[in-house]
Structures are given as C-alpha cells and as structure tokens.
Amino acid sequence: MNQAVSVTLLTGFLGSGKTTLLNYFLAHNDDRPVAILENEFGAVNIDGALLRGGDNVNIVELSNGCVCCSVRGEFAAALREMLDKRTAGELHFERLIVETTGLADPAPIVQTFFVDEHLREALRLDAVIALADAEHISRQLDEHAVAASQLGFADRILLTKADRVDEETKQQALERIHRINSKANLVAIVNGECPADLWLDLNAFELNDDIKITAGFSVIGADASRSVGFQPLRKTSAKRSWDDAIQAHVFDAGLLDMKKIGAFMESCIERFGNDMLRYKGVLAIEGNPQRLIVQGVHKVVGFDYGSAWNKEEQRVSRLVIIGRYLPVEQLRREFAATTL
C-alpha cells in the first residue's frame, strides 16, 4: 500500500540559490529515494544539467514555460505521469521536491495539489520554502511583484548569500522580508548548507490551528550558532511592479574561443547587467576537456569548470539569459562571433 508522497515546493526569485540548496541536499541524501521536478522558464532546461544525480535521485524536467501559468496543465500531467510510473515500479521515490522557476507565483501551483482529486490522494504538500538572496532581494521586491508573492506564500524562508552583504544590508533584507511574511521562520544559509530537517518534513499544510505570527523574528543560523532576534518596522513601503518585459533568450553555438567568450561576457554584463536578471551557460571551450559553467545575477557572475565531455559527445555551447529590454539580435551576433 503506497503512502502519500511528501512534496516540498521550492520557490524564490531567479538566482536565489534553489539549485545550490538542492545540490547540497542531494550530496547529503543517502537513503530515501527522491524525485525532483524541475521547471525552467526557457525552452531548455539548464538547471537539470546543473543538478547532481545519484542512485536515489530521479530528475524530471518541465521546460518551456512557468508552471504557475502557461504550463499549469502540463504540471499536473507531469505529476500524474510520475505517480503512474511509481505505481508501475518504473520510478522509485518517497519524496518529491518541485523546483519552480524564479518567476513563478506559488499560489496557483499550490492549488494544483489540492484541486485534482488523484493528486490530492497520492501527494501530500509538506511546505512551501522560499529562498531570498540577501544581496538582491530588496531590488527584486521593488521591481517584481512576484518576489513578494513568493515570500508571502512561504512556510519557511531561507535567506541566502549572507556572505555577500554587510550586516546592515542583511538586517534590512530581514526586516523587509518579515514585513511581508511574519509567519514564516527565517533560516540564514550560505552556499546551500542547510540541514534537511530545517526545510523538509515541516508538515506546514497540516490542518491545525497553529498560526504563529512572530512579534519580532528570530533567524536560525543553519549552523544553529548565530541566533538573533529583533522587532520589525511597522510600515511597509512595497511598490507596485510588472514582469511583462522579462523573457528568456537562448544562445546556441559550437566550440568557443576562451578569450572571445570571456570578453563577450564581460562587455555584455557591463552594458546590460542591470537588465539581466539571471543567466546561465554551459559552454564548450576549444582545447578544454571540461564544460565551462557560467552563472550570474545582474552584475554578479561566476565561472566554474563542470564535468568533462565524453569522447563521443558533440561539444555544443548554450547560454540562456532571462532579462528585459535586451538587444537580442545584436547579442546573438556577438555571441556567434565568439566561436572559432
């Protein structure tokens, strides 16, 4: 007899650290088989490629739109298919983690788990976890209504990248988050290092009368050693904003020249970084056996070497930029010119 599968919904604005948290979890998850449903805004799924696999890990990808709107029907269908495969013994998982796109409004996604009878019986939504990037959350809240929606919907909020900001910025971010959601506990984490019991199996959707609104709030350091508590401000200054200009752009090419792609990325970020909400690339560099991974949020960018290419594999490069008001055709030409 199958028990209902526990589902955790992972939300948080673009680049807030969802994949990083998942990778930390996967690296430390040794026993229970887990399925991860990845939703990507663009037509291609790069997050799936960035996730560590493993014996007990099943990664299912749902691309080309956001589950909260355009592919909501597909989302329910993907869940049903996963459950059917589980029943048939083709897919083994005891827990499901759904990583939504950074632009997803969690509200309609959550509804999916409650309106569909089959899903309601087979799945048990455990909690909505929102990640907030300490460095960028204030600006994201100024500019994107959905960022507030994600925080507002969360049962627990993980404040990420505190290592990138000073104490004052961190406190301001915490105060603002708390104004939006005074119900969720806050956990400060760095590089995804968060014990699983701080964000899994919270039973947040259990029907009970336990609605705690914290008077001030406390931040649990993931290492449990840095607890602070203080009173929040009373007034809110949240601004109205629209996301319509945001779009995902995919740039494809073959082998790239290291110097040329380096110069392209630098100049692209310098000119358009403010409008590049999130960008990720898996690049093939001439003369290098490993993939070059590039990831960025606005003007903060990181490069890293990923796994090696297989001998039989065709080496191709792909860059996805989610941004607004970008001169896409010009960028396409410039990107193409970085090939050999």
Ligand SMILES: Nc1nc2c(ncn2[C@@H]2O[C@H](COP(=O)(O)OP(=O)(O)OP(=O)(O)O)[C@@H](O)[C@H]2O)c(=O)[nH]1
């Ligand atoms: N310095 C620092 N960097 C971090 C931290 N957490 C994540 N990052 C980096 O931030 C970037 C974005 O992190 P991801 O985990 O890809 O974010 P995401 O929420 O999955 O992004 P999307 O899928 O685009 O929404 C990566 O380059 C991470 O290495 C942190 O706590 N500190």
